[in-house]
Amino acid sequence: MSSQANLPLFVPGADRSVPGYDEAFGADGRPRPHWVSFMAQYQMLGANGLQERVERARQLSADTGISLGYHSGSRDDEEWLFDVMPLILTGEEWRYIEAGIIQRAQVLDRLLADLYGPQETLRKGLFPPYLVYGNPNYLRPLRRDATDMAEYDPERRHLQVYATDLVRRPDGHWTIVADRTQVPTGAGFALANRRTLARAMPEVFTNQQIRSCHQFFKTWSDGLKAMATGAQGSNPRVALLTPGPFAPGYYEHVYLAREMDIALVEGADLTVRGDKLLLKELGGLQPIDVLLRRLDGDFCDPLDLRPGSLLGVSGLAHLQREGRLQIANSIGSGAIETPALFPFLPRLCQELLGETQLAVSAETWWCGQPEILRRVLDRLDDYIILPAFYGGDGYPNDPTALSPSARAELIDDMRREPEKYVAQERLVPSQAPMISGQIMQSNPVVLRVFTVAGPNGYEVLPGGFARLPVSGSPFSGILADGSITKDVWVLNDEAAPSVQYPLPISTKKIDLVRSTGGLQSRVADNLFWLGRHMARIEVSVRLLRAVFYRLYNATEGSGEYREINCLTGFFRSHGLVDWEEDITPEIPATIPETLLKATASDGPLANDFTQTRRLMMGLRDRCSSDMWEILSEFTGPLADRLQHAAGDIDLSLHVFDEVLQRCASFAGIVAEGMVRGTGWSFLGFGRRLETAFFGLRLASSCCGAVNDPGQMQLRLALELGDTLITYRNRYLSQLHPRPVLDLLLTDETNPKSVVFQINAMMKQAEGFPYRRHINAHEELRDVADSLGTMIDLFKAPEELSADAENAASLELDRLVFEAESILNNLSGQIYRGYFLHSEDEHVLRADWRPSRTREGQE
Known part of the structure; x- marks a missing residue:
């Protein structure tokens, strides 16, 4: 300063x-x-x-x-x-x-x-x-x-x-x-x-009186479109190639793509076929006419340039060399x-x-000339020493700020490899x-x-x-x-x-259309998993809130203690604790170590927050400002407060309420703010699928109700399913498996029921591009049919003996398992049919029963 x-x-x-x-x-x-x-x-x-x-x-x-x-x-x-x-x-x-x-x-x-x-x-x-x-x-x-030169346009812009x-x-x-x-x-x-x-x-x-900068970006956009050759009609397809959310300039990439109304793509979204660059969309491959490159040149093509690059597209260098694709700036412009x-x-x-x-x-001197090197070394303190070619750290060296040993090392390096150094006046x-x-x-x-080439020449940003x-x-x-x-x-x-x-x-x-345009497979993949992780966070927090409410009076033998013990099964099935762990407190009004691990920074809940944040970064260009604000608060300050609340029951409960409010806000924006296009279908399908899984787990928990004189499991299932008030309004205080299961599974008016999720998924699947081997409607109908069978297992209390109810519970457990298997299989079909080219890993957590696997989800 x-x-x-x-x-x-x-x-x-x-x-x-x-x-x-x-x-x-x-x-x-x-x-x-x-x-x-x-x-x-x-x-x-x-x-x-x-x-x-x-x-x-x-x-x-x-x-x-x-x-x-x-x-x-x-x-x-x-x-x-x-x-x-x-x-x-x-x-x-x-x-x-x-x-x-x-x-x-x-x-x-x-x-x-x-x-x-x-x-x-x-x-x-x-x-x-x-x-x-x-x-x-x-x-x-x-x-x-x-x-190549015979077919090359000499008038095209390289810079x-x-x-x-x-x-x-x-x-x-x-x-x-x-x-x-x-x-x-x-x-x-x-x-x-x-x-x-x-x-x-x-x-x-x-x-x-300030000069506007809007014309500059219009000129930039027009210039990119003017580069297109052989584009269909007068509306060429332009895409911005980004390294992805891990790049320091990713915010700018998103910002520019939105400002100039061009597609934001990653290398995995693109493929070269038949001398054309094609964008992988759910509806098929679409040609790209112009590529705005925000990826360093040597990373652009693992075939011709950097073999280890996972960011580029094989064949991109070939397309540029033969003039088949217009790239801004040309690959190699770093020279x-x-x-x-x-x-x-x-x-x-x-x-x-x-x-x-x-x-x-x-005033700048290249040290690769002997007389220049001698002059620079004689007056070293008058210069800043720069690398001749950018790469590595790229930082200048100020000889006057170096220690004697560092200064001597710099001089030795300059004498040994003078061509790699430049001296610039101080x-x-x-x-x-x-x-x-x-x-x-x-x-x-x-x-x-900043300067861009427009249709009529270069223009400088004012x-x-x-x-x-x-x-x-x-x-x-x-x-x-x-x-x-x-x-x-x-x-x-x-x-x-x-x-x-x-x-x-x-x-x-x-012509008027109702489609929102093509959707990249990677984007659909991210939307699907964003929906799943958001639903999973909501379920996890509901489970945690139910336990934390009961911790104050959870002494051994108390009703709260027994309820917490009963909730242990939900935590295990949801992957919040290991199968051999317990969540019942040893000391009243304290949080058990297992729950502290569940909410820790390296715990399963934190993993869902981390995955949600990673997914939202990859969807930055697809999020409205309202959705982005909710997700940013959700995965940033709110997730931090959740970590800081560890060990404090009151503070934890307050944060749990905030999380559930944000989940409700997110669901509201999805319902009221998203166009019913392909993206909405995949996001909604992911949310509904995860909610259906949890609904089936709640139904499975009712299997032991016959051996539960206080009917604790039924009451907890209603509470966790957010349907306790509805049940009381309909049936007062009388609890029985049949009406509970009806509310959780087959009540089409209950937005938390499994059948409600199934119906919603059938509607959302209509927005998926056709795939011959994916039978979403058929498989979802099979699940819906099995739900009615589950309800019919349980008759009125006076008609059902203990042995009969035990048999019904076992059959219910089997049907739940089959329904889950069908949904897991459908999830695998969607993965293979729409997302298979994406190489990102998606980890939810361990399966809720050790003997079962979820095909296509890992």
């Missing part, structure tokens, strides 16, 4: 001496002209008002899930650090930056096409060949031979999206310190920052993401464009204001600018975002290094209204 005085907001004329250029204040300590209006509005907010806006922005970021770390599947997500103080640039200054960046994008695009094609730049000696052939990011299998890192020198001029051409990250985050700030500080935002090219770019610009380079790069970045608590202070700032590195080097370029980000405003020279860009209106006739 700067050592300058911290200001309570803005104090006119205060001493604000900072190293380098001050973005907001002049030498006299007063705001620069284009900052005056903004500073006045901040001053009007006051310290308390500003702090409220800071907290609002933080909460908005948390609510929308913006993060660099939630991909991990843990609840310890890395918070997106966002400063509400923007970086403000004038329109005149921006036009200068814009012109230089567009020209640089054109040069790099031409260079990329040449390196994977004729290689005229190498033949002319415009830069050392080692920067290509010694570059691990140059992917030789992607180079086109003479046969469709490009990012540039810039810093401002002390003299006020901007200079480029890094090019990002592999998978440029941040445009989605920039848009998210803009929207967050607009909502957190509307009174400040609306009073500034020009190197500072070693900086010294040679002015000559390349003149050769490839016939123009003088506009954008100035930081720059003093400009300082930008930021809010810290109730004070304003300055920090070094790095500007990242603004981008700025990074305030608080740890590590300002030039590392890595977002997950503790950097704070801020919005960048480019002021209009004249007042201009904010413009929104709606979906294009077609002049052609469009």
Whole structure:
């Protein structure tokens, strides 16, 4: 941080001496002209008002899930650090930056096409060949031979999206310190920052004349579609290839896919057949015309590039090489993401464009030239030492900050392999204001600018975002290094209204449809298992709540003690405790060790929460904002509170109630907020299937009612089935297996009954794509028929002897087993018919009876 005085907001004329250029204040300590209006509005907010806006922005970021770390599947997500103080640039200054960046994008695009094609730049000696052939990011299998070139379109874009890192020198001029051409990250985050700030500080935002960023994303979308060749009609299919929820930029991938209305896909969703890239959907294989790549090039194809990659698609490199598929950016674009090219770019610009380079790069020297190496080592402290090729940690080395031994090691490495190092001048970045608590202070700032190729050429995002590195080097370029980000405003020279860009209106006739489009098999798989895990969590928490209510007075011999002992069977059958374990307390009003293990961070309930979180991450682009908020709270803070409540009966009961309320909210959104499409069918089917399993287990628990004089098992079955009040309203206090089983199994008006689940599953199965070998309706009807047989086993009390009831109980147990087997078999059919290509593992828990297995569910 700067050592300058911290200001309570803005104090006119205060001493604000900072190293380098001050973005907001002049030498006299007063705001620069284009900052005056903004500073006045901040001053009007006051310290308390500003702090409220800071907290609002933080909460908005948390609510929308913006993060660099939630991909991990843990609840310890890395918070997106966002400063509400923007970086403000004038329109005149921006036009200068814009012109230089567009020209640089054109040069790099031409260079990329040449390196994977004729290689005229190498033949002319415009830069050392080692920067290509010694570059691990140059992917030789992607180079086109003479046969490929004959069918190749020389006008196609190789660099469709490009990012540039810039810093401002002390003299006020901007200079480029890094090019990002592999998978440029941040445009989605920039848009998210803009929207967050607009909502957190509307009174400040609306009073500034800021250039809109919406046109940039429309241009990006139009540019991707314009890349398509041979697409059906005028609506090509564009997909964004993501490494998946484990990628640091996954939030941005989801955000961009939604913003540009394109499909979000993973490598497992795609296959190459007959020189075409196809998307695996439940209804069949669909062609992809354009692929927006957010996966490092060498991971894209395990056949031609990295054999161990599980993220790419075999044959993708072949499609690009032969021009059969348009990929943005082209696989191999990382070859020009190197500072070693900086010294040679002015000559390349003149050769490839016939123009003088506009954008100035930081003074950079490639150490692979002996005279350059000697000069750098003689003045080592004047430079920052960078890796010539990005990969590994990618962090710069500051020789002045190294220990004597580390400095000596760096020098030895540079002398041994000089071609792997670059020396870049030591720059003093400009300082930008930021809010810290109730004070304003300055920090070094790095500007990242984004450029995309549209149908009519390159276009630059007005603004981008700025990074305030608080740890590590300002030039590392890595977002997950503790950097704070801020919005960048480019002021209009004249007042201009904010413009929104709606979906294009077609002049052609469009047939009305009721389908929501194709659904990837992986997505259907995730939805199915999300439904199952959510239902399972609800059942587990109902069981735990029933026990915890009884723990206060559970002394040996008491009614509560006997009920807890009776509930042990439910816990075992549901997999919450092992078969040899007991849940009855040894000390009154204490939680048994077995229950503490059931709710522990590595216990079965925590596993369901973890699996739910993992699944919801893979469905981020499919979740509405309301569903996402519920699932985020459910698997984040609520799951944490459940862990912290361990050992406290009162607190645990309170958290159990919260969990069940969230489960009810989730069910409500599924019922009232989801279109009745294929996704809804698979999600609902999973929920109903798991609920039906539990209903059958409740029915099985009634088997021993004849030997239960107090009819405890019947009462507990009704309580756990959430039907006790209904039973009392119908039958008062008289308990008998037949009406209990009717309510649990065959009452079509009871939304918790098994037959209700069966009927719902039959309806949902109608939304499944046809598969000849899947007989969902037939198998579900078999289960429904067996339910009636179960009820008929039990006659009126006066007609049923003890021996007859024992026989009926045994038969009921057998029928329950058969019904479960049918449902398990159906689950296996669905897995094999729709999800088999997915390689993710889904673990519910041990089966409720040791002798039984669940085919196709593990």
